[in-house]
Amino acid sequence: MQRSPTSIAKAPKAGAFVFKFRLPSGWTLAALLIATLTLLPVAVVLSSLLTPEWEIWTHLLEYQLPQLLTNTFWLVLGVGMGVAIIGVSLAWLTAVCEFPGRKQFSWALLLPLAIPAYVTAFVAIGLLDFIGPVQTLAREWWGPIEFPSIRSRGGVIAVMTLALYPYVYLIARNAFLTQGKHALEVAQSLGLSPTVGFFRVALPMARPWIVGGVMLALMETLADFGTVAVFNYDTFTTAIYKAWFSLFSLQAASQLASLLIVFVLVVLLAEQQTRTRMHYTQTGKHSVQARILLKGTRAWLATGFCLAVLALGFIIPVTQLLLWASEVVEQDLDARYLGFFWHSLALAAFAALLAGAVALLLSYSTRQHPGLLLRMTARVATIGYALPGAVLAVGVFIPVAWLDNRLIAAGWVQSPLLQGSLMVMLLAYLVRFLAVAHSPIDSQMHRITSSVDEAARSLGVSGLSLIARVHLPMLRGGLLTAAALVFVDVMKEMPITLMTRPFGWDTLAVRVFEMTSVGDWSRAALPAVALVLAGLAPVILLTRYRSK
Amino acid sequence: MAAVAAGQCDVTVVNTYYFGRLMKKKPNLPLAIFWPNQDTKESGVHVNVSGAGITRHAKHQVEAVKFLEWLSSEKAQKLFADVDMEYPANPTVKPDALVAAWGEFKQNPLNVVKAGELQTTAVKLMDRAKYK
Numbered sequence: 001m002q003r004s005p006t007s008i009a010k011a012p013k014a015g016a017f018v019f020k021f022r023l024p025s026g027w028t029l030a031a032l033l034i035a036t037l038t039l040l041p042v043a044v045v046l047s048s049l050l051t052p053e054w055e056i057w058t059h060l061l062e063y064q065l066p067q068l069l070t071n072t073f074w075l076v077l078g079v080g081m082g083v084a085i086i087g088v089s090l091a092w093l094t095a096v097c098e099f100p101g102r103k104q105f106s107w108a109l110l111l112p113l114a115i116p117a118y119v120t121a122f123v124a125i126g127l128l129d130f131i132g133p134v135q136t137l138a139r140e141w142w143g144p145i146e147f148p149s150i151r152s153r154g155g156v157i158a159v160m161t162l163a164l165y166p167y168v169y170l171i172a173r174n175a176f177l178t179q180g181k182h183a184l185e186v187a188q189s190l191g192l193s194p195t196v197g198f199f200r201v202a203l204p205m206a207r208p209w210i211v212g213g214v215m216l217a218l219m220e221t222l223a224d225f226g227t228v229a230v231f232n233y234d235t236f237t238t239a240i241y242k243a244w245f246s247l248f249s250l251q252a253a254s255q256l257a258s259l260l261i262v263f264v265l266v267v268l269l270a271e272q273q274t275r276t277r278m279h280y281t282q283t284g285k286h287s288v289q290a291r292i293l294l295k296g297t298r299a300w301l302a303t304g305f306c307l308a309v310l311a312l313g314f315i316i317p318v319t320q321l322l323l324w325a326s327e328v329v330e331q332d333l334d335a336r337y338l339g340f341f342w343h344s345l346a347l348a349a350f351a352a353l354l355a356g357a358v359a360l361l362l363s364y365s366t367r368q369h370p371g372l373l374l375r376m377t378a379r380v381a382t383i384g385y386a387l388p389g390a391v392l393a394v395g396v397f398i399p400v401a402w403l404d405n406r407l408i409a410a411g412w413v414q415s416p417l418l419q420g421s422l423m424v425m426l427l428a429y430l431v432r433f434l435a436v437a438h439s440p441i442d443s444q445m446h447r448i449t450s451s452v453d454e455a456a457r458s459l460g461v462s463g464l465s466l467i468a469r470v471h472l473p474m475l476r477g478g479l480l481t482a483a484a485l486v487f488v489d490v491m492k493e494m495p496i497t498l499m500t501r502p503f504g505w506d507t508l509a510v511r512v513f514e515m516t517s518v519g520d521w522s523r524a525a526l527p528a529v530a531l532v533l534a535g536l537a538p539v540i541l542l543t544r545y546r547s548k
Numbered sequence: 549m550a551a552v553a554a555g556q557c558d559v560t561v562v563n564t565y566y567f568g569r570l571m572k573k574k575p576n577l578p579l580a581i582f583w584p585n586q587d588t589k590e591s592g593v594h595v596n597v598s599g600a601g602i603t604r605h606a607k608h609q610v611e612a613v614k615f616l617e618w619l620s621s622e623k624a625q626k627l628f629a630d631v632d633m634e635y636p637a638n639p640t641v642k643p644d645a646l647v648a649a650w651g652e653f654k655q656n657p658l659n660v661v662k663a664g665e666l667q668t669t670a671v672k673l674m675d676r677a678k679y680k
Contacts (some may be wrong), residue, residue: 059672059675063672063675063676063678064675130551130554130556131550131551131554131556136554139554144555232680234680242671246667246668246671247668247671247672248667248668249668415605
């Protein structure tokens with residue numbers, strides 16, 4: 001039982017120890033319940049380590065784990081290095097230097113965020129595979145030549161790097177904008193060249209931001225299912241899927257998920273560590289600093305580099321998608337697509353509402369009871385963004401199936417009630433995307449100071465009408481952003497949807513998975529175009545917010 | 549199949565209807581069908597079956613039976629044969645001319661229920677053989 005801080009303050013009476021135990025308030029209970037929702041799947045999955053099934057373990061250990069560990073190790077290392085190098089160099093160029101096209105590149109380089117990595121993946125394979133247009137043309141011109149295969153470790157790393165570098169770019173650019181230039185000026189006044197100044201001053205100062213961005217990208221990498229599935233590059237997420245739907249062993253799936261969680265928690269801890277080390281010190285942000293003017297070859301190299309990344313990460317994939325989609329749109333766009341669209345939209349909208357409401361509740365509870373308990377509760381409740389969808393699918397399904405069996409055993413229902421419903425899917429979405437909804441709402445919640453409440457009360461507005469007439473209007477922007485972000489994330493979401501959708505609930509993302517798993521790139525392009533269009537919305541939101 | 553035609557590899561395993569559909573679209577591709585395990589001592593080629601059934605708790609049993617009857621009717625089976633290039637399940641319907649030209653072959657008589665029972669073992673075997 002928790003005592004609220006106020007009871008401690010009131011408790012002491014002269015000369016006597018008085019303990020007052022209060023029931024936790026409704027707000028505290030709500031927040032704790034939300035955190036439990038997040039912790040439950042983690043606990044369920046980890047508990048499979050305690051009740052191991054040795055027959056499955058021996059099979060996994062002998063034939064799967066060595067490969068999974070090697071694949072995951074190289075993927076994390078490669079993508080980590082890739083996004084760090086590309087993200088930081090682009091951020092430095094657009095934040096501190098001046099070269100042709102810098103202004104346009106500084107927002108355009110965020111565009112690859114709009115394309116799900118699994119879409120970039122199948123476009124890359126479709127274009128560069130043995131029977132793709134590039135190699136076919138090369139064979140026609142020069143006869144038989146050997147290309148390195150795109151379906152390789154290098155191929156997956158390249159595609160994921162192109163899809164995920166914007167995380168590092170966005171965060172590192174902010175760091176360079178707020179401190180890099182000033183630090184560089186100091187370095188230059190001490191006689192360091194810009195290059196030396198970058199490595200000895202700006203880069204070390206921005207390190208917490210860069211590491212934070214890389215950790216976010218690595219969480220996405222560990223969580224990724226669609227990209228590695230297209231490449232047939234086995235990692236834990238695809239192994240979980242296979243264990244559940246090919247070996248029909250939820251136990252094996254859960255055991256694999258428990259191992260993946262261990263990796264994720266390591267990355268999560270590293271990310272949380274770096275967060276505490278980020279300090280913004282704004283030193284005269286609005287004074288216009290002189291940029292480093294790149295001239296001649298160096299200027300064109302900078303432009304060329306930005307253009308190359310943008311072309312590979314956005315322009316070429318989108319062009320190819322549109323070409324493929326236009327090939328099949330007439331014969332393939334039939335009544336089924338109404339279903340895919342409707343399911344994607346309905347799920348995304350419902351999840352957005354749910355996550356928005358729960359995030360609001362969580363944020364409001366921490367406001368009502370500011371203290372360590374609720375701060376920690378909010379922290380725990382929002383770690384879902386680090387939990388891979390494949391893990392959540394297993395972690396939510398197992399307790400729901402258990403509950404179903406209890407209900408049947410108790411004779412309350414005849415057949416499984418919850419397993420085949422939308423409940424598993426929506427719960428998993430909620431846990432996964434609660435943080436996405438929470439952060440914009442919470443940052444606006446902080447702006448509603450207690451003096452706002454006092455002012456309102458002095459005008460006779462209190463209680464529920466305070467919430468309805470003052471708080472909610474002040475939170476509107478945050479709520480809208482939260483809903484929009486969750487909406488788009490759910491539309492693109494693949495593993496949870498694929499593993500826990502009720503019969504007949506195929507979405508656009510599921511269609512992409514099915515068409516790519518039979519290698520039919522042009523028919524996969526049609527639903528992918530819709531996903532990219534949806535994905536553009538939050539990126540535009542982001543660039544507009546940044547240009548303010 | 550496109551990769552075989554382009555020379556990346558020599559053989560591939562596919563469902564016959566994919567081959568039929570591709571050859572209907574591009575009849576000049578240098579591809580031919582091969583039926584494995586045809587010797588008298590051997591088990592015959594594996595046949596995939598698309599089955600259908602009705603669950604015990606189905607809400608619309610009468611309609612479902614009607615639908616299944618329609619699916620096995622000559623009209624529906626002709627669609628499967630002509631559009632999808634599949635072997636019709638209804639014996640009164642003839643396969644497409646292109647499909648018929650592949651000739652007769654020895655079928656593996658194994659009950660597909662058995663295949664379902666053995667799936668887990670099969671997947672483990674694939675892991676062991678490092679099949680991807």
